Amino acid sequence: MPKTSRKNGRQRQNAEIRKPEIVKSFYQTILERGFEGASIAKVAARINIHPSLILHYFGNKENLTLELVDYVIEEYDRLLRSVELEGLSPEARLERLLEIIWSREYYEKIHIAGSFSLLAVSFRRPRIQEKIEGLYNAFRRFLAKEIQKAADAGIIEQQDTVRTAARIITLIEGARHFRHLFVEKNECEQYNQDMKAATRMMMQMQ
Amino acid sequence: MPKTSRKNGRQRQNAEIRKPEIVKSFYQTILERGFEGASIAKVAARINIHPSLILHYFGNKENLTLELVDYVIEEYDRLLRSVELEGLSPEARLERLLEIIWSREYYEKIHIAGSFSLLAVSFRRPRIQEKIEGLYNAFRRFLAKEIQKAADAGIIEQQDTVRTAARIITLIEGARHFRHLFVEKNECEQYNQDMKAATRMMMQMQ
DNA sequence: ATTAACTCACTAACCATTCAATTAATTGTT
């Protein structure tokens, strides 16, 4: 007989562990069934807890949704911060940035279906839209900073870095769309190279 | 007293009128409440009919969804066919194409939130994904044909037109995403001009 | 009289949310 008698064989967790677990389950459920198809009951069943536990922690579904948006944004933020560019020459630094942005690993990180669901929701919920806008702004600032560095080093021409960053993000977001619908596995490397070349060209524009 | 006594003040329609009306109501309801949030009851209420009438015509919700996808695709197709380029010089023809693609009217035609919803759904439904792929393929062929015409006329270099078309569609789709989240109304014209310039540049690549 | 459009009443499953009960871990006291 075990020291702790439990009903379902799972340990009792504290909020610090359980809350993120619920948020991640919500995300996974959205991937599988869509946003409005992700009910509290399904999110709970996925991690073998009682639906009431979710409401105990989050109060209602709206709060759970807002915490999910935060989670997705943090994941993306972590991804941006993990880009290691320090200590490289300006040329190598720019090259490395392009390599990362157009790598398979990068675009797979934030799953596209989940993004679509959240974007579709954001049209109806100003608070969510604001959060997503903040995410894109951070990305734009990050890119603009790198472009400025390359321009200062004379690798590319001086330009309106914010506008250039906006163009590049447009391409990146478009690629997330398009690649999944369109690009066969054997064409993927070719497509990524095309995108990289297009990005380079955009940096020379103005 | 009216000749036709009716309960709800609406005339009796035939299937030819009623079915598209239902599909359009479904689309509008998705815009407002998301895909899984668009129930048969809400779609019916929106046009003041009984929910059973929808099931009478479509049998079940899956069929209604498939007919919606067809409707969206037809709308997009109509949009492409409405592009009037005949009788123009090769230079003017290319210029006009760019103008249309990056016009406000064009990108507003197929509402983005509905597209997101459908794309998110397509990840979970192969039949819908196939239909959307068909739509993009038609667009790609259309663009490739125009690029070939311009190359034949010597306006742009000879190139792999299908790859170029893919790059341009990537940019267009990315712009649909990005513009809505990002571009303030006063920046919109500037952004569109940037996009047009980027498209032109992509046509010169190889 | 026939056909098609349309409504009504119903079902069983699912929805978010409520509040009270239970169970396990932690803390304080001896």
Place this chain on the structure above:
DNA sequence: AACAATTAATTGAATGGTTAGTGAGTTAAT
């Protein structure tokens, strides 16, 4: 080290509303 008190995690049962779908009945047009 033992025990009680407190706190937090978790479940259970019930709420009223919504869901897709069925099948039978009604109404209007031809």
